Each structure stands twice: as C-alpha cells, then as structure tokens.
Amino acid sequence: MAANPSAPAHPPSAAHDASARELIAARGGRVTRTRVAVLEVLRASHQPLNHDQICSALEGAGEHHDRVTLYRALDWLVEQDIATRVAGSDRAWKFELVRHHGHRHAHFHCQRCGRVLCLEEVEPALCGALPSGFSLAQAELVLHGACADCNAPEAGTEHQACL
Amino acid sequence: MAANPSAPAHPPSAAHDASARELIAARGGRVTRTRVAVLEVLRASHQPLNHDQICSALEGAGEHHDRVTLYRALDWLVEQDIATRVAGSDRAWKFELVRHHGHRHAHFHCQRCGRVLCLEEVEPALCGALPSGFSLAQAELVLHGACADCNAPEAGTEHQACL
DNA sequence: GCACAAATGCTACAATGTTGCACAAATGGC
DNA sequence: GCCATTTGTGCAACATTGTAGCATTTGTGC
Ligand SMILES: [Mn+2]
Ligand SMILES: [Mn+2]
Ligand SMILES: [Zn+2]
Ligand SMILES: [Zn+2]
Numbered sequence: 001m002a003a004n005p006s007a008p009a010h011p012p013s014a015a016h017d018a019s020a021r022e023l024i025a026a027r028g029g030r031v032t033r034t035r036v037a038v039l040e041v042l043r044a045s046h047q048p049l050n051h052d053q054i055c056s057a058l059e060g061a062g063e064h065h066d067r068v069t070l071y072r073a074l075d076w077l078v079e080q081d082i083a084t085r086v087a088g089s090d091r092a093w094k095f096e097l098v099r100h101h102g103h104r105h106a107h108f109h110c111q112r113c114g115r116v117l118c119l120e121e122v123e124p125a126l127c128g129a130l131p132s133g134f135s136l137a138q139a140e141l142v143l144h145g146a147c148a149d150c151n152a153p154e155a156g157t158e159h160q161a162c163l
Numbered sequence: 164m165a166a167n168p169s170a171p172a173h174p175p176s177a178a179h180d181a182s183a184r185e186l187i188a189a190r191g192g193r194v195t196r197t198r199v200a201v202l203e204v205l206r207a208s209h210q211p212l213n214h215d216q217i218c219s220a221l222e223g224a225g226e227h228h229d230r231v232t233l234y235r236a237l238d239w240l241v242e243q244d245i246a247t248r249v250a251g252s253d254r255a256w257k258f259e260l261v262r263h264h265g266h267r268h269a270h271f272h273c274q275r276c277g278r279v280l281c282l283e284e285v286e287p288a289l290c291g292a293l294p295s296g297f298s299l300a301q302a303e304l305v306l307h308g309a310c311a312d313c314n315a316p317e318a319g320t321e322h323q324a325c326l
Numbered sequence: 327g328c329a330c331a332a333a334t335g336c337t338a339c340a341a342t343g344t345t346g347c348a349c350a351a352a353t354g355g356c
Numbered sequence: 357g358c359c360a361t362t363t364g365t366g367c368a369a370c371a372t373t374g375t376a377g378c379a380t381t382t383g384t385g386c
Contacts, residue, residue: 029332029333030331030332030333030382030383030384031383031384032332032333032334032382032383033334034333034334035333050373051373051374052372052373066334066335066336067335067374068334068335068336068374068375068376069333069334069335071373071374071375072333072334073333076333087250087305090372090373091254091255091256091342091343091372091373092254092372092373092374093254093373093374106289106291108293108297111300119291119293119294121291121292121294122289122290122291122292122293123289123290123291124287124289124290124304125288125289125290126269126285126286126287126288126304126306127285127286127287127288128269128282128284128285128286129284129285130271130282130285130306131282131284131311132311133310133311133312133314133315134271134308134309134310134311134314135308135309135314136306136307136308137274137307137308137309138306138307138308139304139305139306139307140304140305140306140307141287141289141302141303141304142250142302142303142305143289143293143299143301143302143303144299144300144301144302144303145297145298145299145300145301146297146298146300147296147297148294148295148296148297149296151296151297151298152296192363192364193351193352193353193362193363193364194352194353195351195352195363195364195365196365197364197365198364213342214342214343215341215342229365229366229367230343230366231343231344231345231365231366231367232364232365232366234342234343234344235344235364235365236364239364253341253342254341254342254373254374255341255342255343256342256343327386328385328386329384329385329386330383330384330385331382331383331384331385332381332382332383332384333380333381333382333383334379334380334381334382335378335379335380335381336377336378336379336380337376337377337378338375338376338377339374339375339376339377340373340374340375340376341372341373341374341375342371342372342373342374343370343371343372343373344369344370344371344372345368345369345370345371346367346368346369346370347366347367347368348365348366348367349364349365349366349367350363350364350365350366351362351363351364351365352361352362352363352364353360353361353362353363354359354360354361354362355358355359355360355361356357356358356359356360
C-alpha cells in the first residue's frame, strides 16, 4: 500500500469505495470494513456469488473477514435491498447487487461448469394463469443447461468452476 | 395385519403398493421396504416433500427408516426419473413423483405458511431469448407470494406448515 | 475525547447431506 | 427351498452451510 497521504489510497476502485460507503451510510447503517469490502466484491462481479466465493475473493486480496460477520453483512445488504439472494444449485445462497431497481432477470445454471450467470435480457414469465386467491410477489426463473463457453467446440480450457 | 392368505394384505393401497413394486423392479432395482414406502408417500402427496416430511410421514405410520437409507432411496428414485428434486425455499431439497412424463410445471412458494405447491397449470416461459451458444435443458420457475388459504380473510386457522 | 448503540469475533450448535464399511437381504439359478 | 452373488442397509463419523449467545470492539454524534 502506498502511504502517500496526498493521493487517493486506491486508484481505480476509489470511486467505487466512496459510493459504497455512501450507499451504506444512506441506509443508516454503520460503515464497517466488512460491509464495504463485501459491497466492493459484489459490485466487481457480474455473476451471483456465494458466501464461500466472497470469502475467497477477500482472502485473495489479503483481507481476512470473520465467517459469521460476512453472513451478517450479507443479510444486512439483503435487508436493505442493496443485494438479493439467488437460490443456488447446491444448497448455498448466492448474492448479487440490485443494479437496476425493480428489474427482475432470469439466471442460468450451467450443468457443466457449475456457474450461475445472470441473463439480464430474460425475464420470468408464466404460461397459464395463477389459481384464484393466490397473489404473486415475485417470480424466480432458473434455466439449466450448458453455457456458451462449455458448448464451444474448442475445448482445451476446462471452464470448471471459474469464479 | 389380517393374516388371511386369500385376501390382499393391505386393502386400499394394495394397487398402489403393487405398482410401486412393479415400477421399482421395472427399473432393475431391488424392491426394498424403504423404496416402496417412500414411493407410496410421494404418491399420496400432492405437493413436493422434503426429507424430513417424508421421514415424519413414515414415522407417523409406525414405520422407522434410517435417515441415510432414506436419502439414498430418494437419490435412486431421482436417478431413475421416477421422482424429481425441487429446490426449496429453505435449503432442503423437496421431492415429488414425475406424474406425467415430460410435463414441467411451476411451483408456488407461500411466504406466509411456507408451503410449496405444484401449479400443474402453469408452465415456465421466458420473455426474451437465450444468448447464442447457450443450450437449455430445463426451465425451473418458482413463484413467491401468498397462497389462497393464507389470503382467505376467515383467519382462525393458522395454515402454518400443514404438511 | 466520550458515551452508547451497533457490529464484530468468538464458540457452540443446528440442519442437511455424504462417505466408508461391516452386515443384511433381495434375486436368480439350482 | 437353498446358496451365491450382488445390491442395499444401518451405523458412526464427517462435511457444508448457516444461526444463536454473549463479551468485546468500533463507528457515530455530541
Ligand atoms: Mn442476476
Ligand atoms: Mn410439482
Ligand atoms: Zn458452463
Ligand atoms: Zn400459505
């Protein structure tokens, strides 16, 4: 870490970091190391991440965060509608930022590489009507199949579990 | 149990039991106590059941089955395409019989009573196209909201977790 | 800086599955 | 019906994912 006090401590993610702090403070929460770090990780990812992936990402960046604290930070982000939970194929929740408010998109679970990707262009829809008396709060659509990478004939690269 | 050898041992579920045994044998599996019992429970239920609910149902009928054996029986049924796994809202799998082969229906998760119901009339659909290169094996649609029972104004009955 | 509420970091514990392995039981051929 | 073979079972131990309780620390407003 550069100790130069006249320059911003972290060059490119500074703006991100700033707005992460603002976002947290705006919700009336305390700006803590873990909340900021988790928010940064989620912001940097274009796919939903589970607790373990987030933990590894932080650990990889040399930051250690307590397991329980991480769970609690994620719970708080979901409570505040900053993030959402996505049901995974294994039985671990995945988390992603709510990027465009109110926008619901489908997810794709690749049965080959195991990744879960956001299909920003695909919205859940129902073919048939809800039985009377039922009220709908939210529709969750998960497609299972093979992703483009795994379908590509030029094998060689094993797209296995690439974060 | 009536010991009369000229009459079927179990009056109403005999047909069920018979075809459960046949179904299992037809897949080349051994007809065991647990597989038959689990199949009967699934057949009798009109909603997906998790491991614990199945275990309770059996226990309630005076039958004890080992936890692990139950898991393995369920795994086998899924492998054989006799049953399917349905992702639950908690992190336990639910299981249901494949009743009409190839028929995919949506599920409804009531956020009030916690039940997961089959919406046999509703099929998953996508609004928007799959990105090129992707191939789809199966679509899974889960609707979240309040079921008819929970929406009914005549409260009194707490529809909580009724099997 | 101080006070105080809000978060953290432990340690335990709960829920849901999975693995390995010795033993039992279902099946098919006699 | 009996035996041999193969398939499942039952148990104990372990793995993963998440929660609860509680003493200690930290962020915030003054
Ligand atoms: Mn997404
Ligand atoms: Mn169903
Ligand atoms: Zn893939
Ligand atoms: Zn309900």
